[in-house]
Amino acid sequence: MKDEVMYSTREIQELVKSSFESELLLIGNKKPAGLYQPICYALQNGGKRIRPTLVLLACNLFTDNIRKAFPIALATEIFHNFTLLHDDIMDKATVRRNKPTVHVKYNENTAILSGDAMNILAYEYLSRSDNETLPQLLELFNKTALEVCEGQQLDMDFESEPLVSIDDYINMIRLKTAVLLACSLKSGALAACAPEEDTELLYQFGINIGLAFQLQDDLLDTFGDKKVFGKNIGGDILCNKKTYLLLQALNVSEGRKKKELLDWISRKEYIPQEKIESVTSIYNDLNIKHITEEKIDAYHRQAINDLNRVRVPEFRKEQLFNLTSEMMRRNH
């Protein structure tokens, strides 16, 4: 009864955790310490390890032997943390997961160079995959990695653009966030030599989950519960961040309401709490919370539909369904 030894999400998370711990020991012993210690620091500061978990869950859909997907799981998580490290320099962020960012704890040059080494290290892990699947994995990973850079560039471009369309915004978050989740799922399936149609469905599943997840992040920044969300509420409003909420509000508002919103955006001086409350109140008048929830649900439904069509027994999909529902249920 091979199927009975399928892994639970909890077990997979434990596997990810322990495999990271042993790799970090190896990386931490490499010289020069000035290069590798910051890498350990960045990787130790765990987070939820969503991407490697998705790699292994996707692999486990098709086979109980998920060992061969381990190099991909590690590569994907290292790559993700490399992008966070360099993004933090670009955004001048001082805190990441309650700890000083790498360029604050060390210095900016260290953060640039250690990030570069992490990008290469991700490829080193990926290259440990089986020779037969390696070309396909590399093609997917190269494409995805470039897209993540494109997404970050668009995100920076949008800051100085006066008008961003909803379509352009969705495309940006697809590149910046969704494609790496999609790549995680598809590459886990590729490691299991899954049929092409199924790997493509998992890719689409990942895109839709990623879009839903990012829109939910936008929503929670304004309408979330600080205790659950873990960040201060209203940060996006204060810095006029072009989120789905703001772009949609600019889209559906007109007349006096639109003028009021544009006025808040252009004000140089204001009392922070007043700005948050006023803009939130405009959002409420415009039904923005509901519009955003509808969009999130639509992406989530589409994702469920994608996973439903993957041709493996239903019970094998349970873990993936549960994890993504949990991700979507963060707090609203």
Place this chain on the structure above:
Amino acid sequence: MKDEVMYSTREIQELVKSSFESELLLIGNKKPAGLYQPICYALQNGGKRIRPTLVLLACNLFTDNIRKAFPIALATEIFHNFTLLHDDIMDKATVRRNKPTVHVKYNENTAILSGDAMNILAYEYLSRSDNETLPQLLELFNKTALEVCEGQQLDMDFESEPLVSIDDYINMIRLKTAVLLACSLKSGALAACAPEEDTELLYQFGINIGLAFQLQDDLLDTFGDKKVFGKNIGGDILCNKKTYLLLQALNVSEGRKKKELLDWISRKEYIPQEKIESVTSIYNDLNIKHITEEKIDAYHRQAINDLNRVRVPEFRKEQLFNLTSEMMRRNH
């Protein structure tokens, strides 16, 4: 008479040039322009394209069909230019090959992100190699790329270390400069499915050429002819750069001479031309030019010895011998 269609170095340089030009057109058309234009800018600003030339010359030792080494040639040159781009940020360099550096022409965030994309792009080109050779090529490239980062870290570490041994210095320039030349040669040979012993000899040839080349760079910075060297003479002396010359001078000097040298290093105020002349005069008293030339010649002889042992007909090695002699004959 297949051997007769071997390429000359000039022809290979032309091939490299035209293949770069067509790839730059493709890259320049990619969106977002904010990401890809700086990449084109960095890559257009040519230089001597030594590394891709070495890739193709090494491949051409074993086969007249050098097409399959093109992806490696492009990957290696893109990777090299990525490291220059990020090094220029770290060194706060404002000029590269007579043009503003990327972070000066654009901005630092652009330089970080476009550099990251170049690193990934290098892997994308490398991945276009034949599936059979890909795992070996990747293994070599991953190892080399990490070593280049290690070399850059050591170089930065040395700036603040009071004492650096000659051995540590040689190890640093091996990592920072020589391994990528060695990797270029070995991977060109791997693309031609050359015997392992020969690929290893070419790797060693590259290491020795790289060390000789870097030591010559140190030598020319003090003893070169400004018109030929293209940089101001004495720059290393002014900033107390721990070059082979300085480390060797500290090594062989004693008593009053050593005190005099240490005194110049520690002075906060001085007339630049006086410092250059005085330190150069100490170097002359200590015979440093001769000691360095001996070391360069030793590495060069070792390199020639490596290439001699590669088991292909002598006439096939001519281009590689000539190119490296030319590199070594820059101006002293």
